[in-house]
Amino acid sequence: MATKLRLEPRDALRLLPPGPVTLLSTMYRDQPNLMAASWHLPLGFDPALIGVAVHPGRLSHEFVTRSESFALNIPTADLMTAVHTCGLVSGRDGDKFAAAQLTPADATEIEAPLVAECVAHIECGLLDRKAWGDHDLFVGRVLSVTALDEAFAGFWQVETDAGQLLHHLGADRYAGLGRAYRVTPSEDE
Numbered sequence: 001m002a003t004k005l006r007l008e009p010r011d012a013l014r015l016l017p018p019g020p021v022t023l024l025s026t027m028y029r030d031q032p033n034l035m036a037a038s039w040h041l042p043l044g045f046d047p048a049l050i051g052v053a054v055h056p057g058r059l060s061h062e063f064v065t066r067s068e069s070f071a072l073n074i075p076t077a078d079l080m081t082a083v084h085t086c087g088l089v090s091g092r093d094g095d096k097f098a099a100a101q102l103t104p105a106d107a108t109e110i111e112a113p114l115v116a117e118c119v120a121h122i123e124c125g126l127l128d129r130k131a132w133g134d135h136d137l138f139v140g141r142v143l144s145v146t147a148l149d150e151a152f153a154g155f156w157q158v159e160t161d162a163g164q165l166l167h168h169l170g171a172d173r174y175a176g177l178g179r180a181y182r183v184t185p186s187e188d189e
């Protein structure tokens with residue numbers, strides 16, 4: 001039988017590649033900011049709640065805390081380089097929209113800009129913040145959601161370019177989901 005390597009506890013986090021990479025947008029005192037954010041999770045339907053783990057060292061951490069709001073913008077694979085830039089550079093070193101060549105667009109419920117090039121946007125008001133380990137979990141209450149219909153029709157259209165989400169595998173590696181599967185009900189169901 002093939003050997004399975006013993007890994008470090010931190011490798012568990014890399015073994016669970018999360019949902020699509022998002023761009024977390026914030027605004028504080030007229031300064032917009034963006035960061036790549038993969039560590040997000042759905043927390044409930046009613047009310048709709050989303051959690052995002054953000055390291056306290058990020059400028060975005062300060063902006064979410066101070067503005068009590070943020071948006072998660074969902075990019076497609078063609079934005080990989082821009083997303084990676086947003087994950088390497090800090091807003092402390094300059095305007096991240098400019099650095100990543102992305103376009104700010106007005107949100108409906110919050111001050112932070114959305115990313116025009118992204119196919120979907122989730123605007124959130126901050127409900128809670130809790131430190132568990134070296135990242136803090138921000139809990140956002142969903143205030144507004146928009147998505148391009150050719151990308152999302154109740155489920156992601158992963159076989160189309162518009163629905164080609166970007167998943168972070170670690171380091172500088174990303175992947176897309178190229179195939180969708182559908183369950184066929186059995187005769188007796």
Ligand SMILES: Cc1cc2nc3c(=O)[nH]c(=O)nc-3n(C[C@H](O)[C@H](O)[C@H](O)COP(=O)(O)O)c2cc1C
Nearest residue numbers: 035036037038039054055058059060087089090091
């Ligand atoms: C693909 C990718 C996903 C990332 N996801 C997260 C995340 O979920 N939480 C986090 O704290 N940092 C994450 N980062 C790191 C931040 O995006 C990065 O530190 C960024 O420069 C912070 O910018 P800021 O200081 O302007 O907020 C990620 C980086 C990459 C490349």
